[in-house]
Amino acid sequence: MKFASYALVTAAYNEKALIEQTIRSIAGQTVPPARWIIVSDGSNDGTDEIVKGYAAQYSFIQLHRITEEHPRNFAAQVYAINRGLSLLEGETYDFVGNMDADISLEPDYFERLLEKFALDAKLGLGGGSIYERASDGIFAERRGNRVTSVAHACQLFRRECFLDVGGAYLALPYGGPDTHAEAVARMKSWRVESFTDLKVFHHRRTGSVGGILRGWFRQGKMDYSLGTLPMFEAFKLLRRLAARPYVIGSVVRLAGFLDCYWHGEKRSVPEDFVHHFRHEQRQRLANLWRRRDAAPGAQ
Numbered sequence: 001m002k003f004a005s006y007a008l009v010t011a012a013y014n015e016k017a018l019i020e021q022t023i024r025s026i027a028g029q030t031v032p033p034a035r036w037i038i039v040s041d042g043s044n045d046g047t048d049e050i051v052k053g054y055a056a057q058y059s060f061i062q063l064h065r066i067t068e069e070h071p072r073n074f075a076a077q078v079y080a081i082n083r084g085l086s087l088l089e090g091e092t093y094d095f096v097g098n099m100d101a102d103i104s105l106e107p108d109y110f111e112r113l114l115e116k117f118a119l120d121a122k123l124g125l126g127g128g129s130i131y132e133r134a135s136d137g138i139f140a141e142r143r144g145n146r147v148t149s150v151a152h153a154c155q156l157f158r159r160e161c162f163l164d165v166g167g168a169y170l171a172l173p174y175g176g177p178d179t180h181a182e183a184v185a186r187m188k189s190w191r192v193e194s195f196t197d198l199k200v201f202h203h204r205r206t207g208s209v210g211g212i213l214r215g216w217f218r219q220g221k222m223d224y225s226l227g228t229l230p231m232f233e234a235f236k237l238l239r240r241l242a243a244r245p246y247v248i249g250s251v252v253r254l255a256g257f258l259d260c261y262w263h264g265e266k267r268s269v270p271e272d273f274v275h276h277f278r279h280e281q282r283q284r285l286a287n288l289w290r291r292r293d294a295a296p297g298a299q
Contacts, residue, residue: 109200126194186276
């Protein structure tokens, strides 16, 4: 069977400890990428040497190094990814994807994902479910995975869909380029789906860089910057009270959300996006309420 071609871009900053398993995971795919650009964003820990070693073995791997000075923030990763995407301009691939430098995949991950795209012409963005290592060392499905959302760690776009999204990720001050991209894809009438039978093993816990509480505070600011409905934010935080860090995580995330309101921060996305994003959130709240009413024993 002839599979569609795909290209990948990965942004890496001092990923010496984790990037080798990621490279091995992609090199071992039953359907490897036609091209994979790994953008080293000024790494100084030996990341580049590891990538160069594998690039000498696999012709589809290319190292691109960013050397100019710039702030180390959440927008930096997006700039690095977009730099890699710019190197693909003028080349034709059926699919283009972003992949983090700290994940690993099952050997037939992309083969099975491409099969799913082949079965649905309106599937514009697809990927697998995120699994993270628990305290006992066993990988478990991440709390918060949704079939209607594809995590930034491993997003694959149909080429036409990615062009509709803008052909690049939007650099946002508090993160969330994946959320923005998938919402724009739905705005453009593409379908977005995360498949539970495809596993993405994330070797660094989400939000662990820079500290968990700082990560939760930043995520609250991210929600605000994307235009999240206050009612939706409150509902989301109530559901996460039982997640580690217990209670305090939700409180800190709410503090980040309210901090933006208090300072009257300007959102980083257009008003038409905010309107669509909030419409989706209202629909999700309404659907949850309908399911509650339809549940056995509901009054």
